Amino acid sequence: MPVAALIVAAGRGSRAGEGLPKQYRRLGGRSVLARTLQVFRSHPGIRRIVVVIHPDDRALYEASIQESGPAGELPLLTVSGGETRQISVRRGLEALEASPPEIVLVHDAARPFVDEAVIDRALAAAREGAAAVPGITVTDTIKMVGPCRTVTSTPDRASLRAVQTPQVFSFRALFEAHRKAAAAGLHAFTDDGALVEWAGHAVRVFDGDPRNVKLTHDADFHDAERRMSEGFMTYLTRLGTGFDVHAFQEGDHVWLGGVRVPHDRGVLAHSDGDVILHALTDAILGALADGDIGTHFPPSDPQWRGASSDRFLAYAAGLVRQRGGILDHLDATLLCERPRLGPHREAMRQRIAEIVGIRIDQVSLKATTTEKLGFTGRGEGLAAQAAATIRLPETAP
Known part of the structure; x- marks a missing residue:
């Protein structure tokens, strides 16, 4: 199947603290984005990559490409993102529209510990339907909380999954869902699986990886450095x-x-x-x-x-x-x-x-x-x- 990967790297990462956007912070001597790109650039099933970046980050992005290693003849496209993640993803899809792939993987740049096995499972799931997302079982008890911080319900955690990326979609199904949401004036979906679900498609869940964490807060970077430098x-x-x-x-x-x-x-x-x-x-x-x-x-x-x-x-x-x-x-x-x-x-x-x-x-x-x-x-x-x-x-x- 013709497969493209869309890496979302346009965010500002304000929750990670002051300094560079989190996707350009150093992790084990290289930027987070460089580590993420390396995995996708080396995967044999990926034919094209689109990276959505903030227009102010061009120099940082170019440096990350160099740090991510050689990619042979693999096309690497760059697109400027928008005000929300949803807009950024749509712009990445628009860059692929002229010669659309059959399948597209959407991945957060701030998940540098994704590995080949997770991508393999995503591509296998793509054969089963229009949309699939990686999920891991929830170990903590989850509470639904009302306006006054009062618990309103306790869902059964056996049916809950914490969703990760890369999420995999039929290109046409995802692109049409994004267009439909934009036409409806909806721009705040933070998860492409939720957007496709809103558009009426069934979304399957395949096994994620507990190590495929998203670096969000400053403490996440300290934990990641410890894993890498101390042989955690x-x-x-x-x-x-x-x-x-x-x-x-x-x-x-x-x-x-x-x-x-x-x-x-x-x-x-x-x-x-x-x-x-x-x-x-x-x-x-x-x-x-x-x-x-x-x-x-x-x-x-x-x-x-x-x-x-x-x-x-x-x-x-x-x-x-x-x-x-x-x-x-x-x-x-x-x-x-x-x-x-x-x-x-x-x-x-x-x-x-x-x-x-x-x-x-x-x-x-x-x-x-x-x-x-x-x-x-x-x-x-x-x-x-x-x-x-x-x-x-x-x-x-």
């Missing part, structure tokens, strides 16, 4: 394994790796019986030391009867991200005489990568027979074994 965050690599087996029964297909594969038998299972996805789910849960698939999705619960197994795998990957972790690699082996994996391998790899939000080159699939031995050799069922490699943050000593 280190990672421990963990390996988990998983195994699953299902017997054949009457049917005309099996689900493998998230793909419906025609076959002269079906499988006996509580859910859709996808042994590859089940084994991968258990491998991730094993790496987290967080039980197994039956712990989180008990077969005694009728809501999981016939459930699509991509829900289980996506859930396990989400647990990794909720703990600030990184999913590095998935590897699975199918054990059966038939059906053959080969004709469907690449479709399965692609589907698994989409489910968990990683690149296809981070997914390995293999198959083997058992030389006619055992239940798989007799054609009574099929099995899969899997391994998952993750990294989890640990506080440095």
Whole structure:
């Protein structure tokens, strides 16, 4: 998909204290904007970048471009922003209108800790609808407060998400929503997801990253410097394994790796019986030391009867991200005489990568027979074994 990134860097950042606008303040020897640009300029899925800046910041912006490193042939457009964030985003979209991309990512310049994995998940979410935003679970209890500072309600935090950027949209849907809002005299939307929602589009939420913080107050910069200069965050690599087996029964297909594969038998299972996805789910849960698939999705619960197994795998990957972790690699082996994996391998790899939000080159699939031995050799069922490699943050000593 033709993808453009729109970086919003026109604000004044008054809450961050006196001095330079926050996107040009130094962080580990470079400007915040330079660090943000580096991530997007180096991502293989981004084809164009538009940066919306304040007209008074041209010299600071040019210096940040130099600090962000080489970008090869990647086009980098610059647009002057407006009085509000919403106007600035609209001007950035107008700069793309002559040769519009299919997809546009909108990101705050003051989020320099965004990484490739979050962008990958955003691009995967773009395939599912016109709008999607990254969100992280809320750990604090939230109160709705009235005019007299009296609590009016306490929403269930299980249904709440703190929304981040990059937010991803169909270019046409976002541009039309901005035009509609401008025509209505509305200029104060601080979040593009909210604007698109107002325009009548469904907005999905994909997993964000707790480390993808927005630098807003002066204390945020002190915390960010501490993370970078003191090695605040280190990672421990963990390996988990998983195994699953299902017997054949009457049917005309099996689900493998998230793909419906025609076959002269079906499988006996509580859910859709996808042994590859089940084994991968258990491998991730094993790496987290967080039980197994039956712990989180008990077969005694009728809501999981016939459930699509991509829900289980996506859930396990989400647990990794909720703990600030990184999913590095998935590897699975199918054990059966038939059906053959080969004709469907690449479709399965692609589907698994989409489910968990990683690149296809981070997914390995293999198959083997058992030389006619055992239940798989007799054609009574099929099995899969899997391994998952993750990294989890640990506080440095």
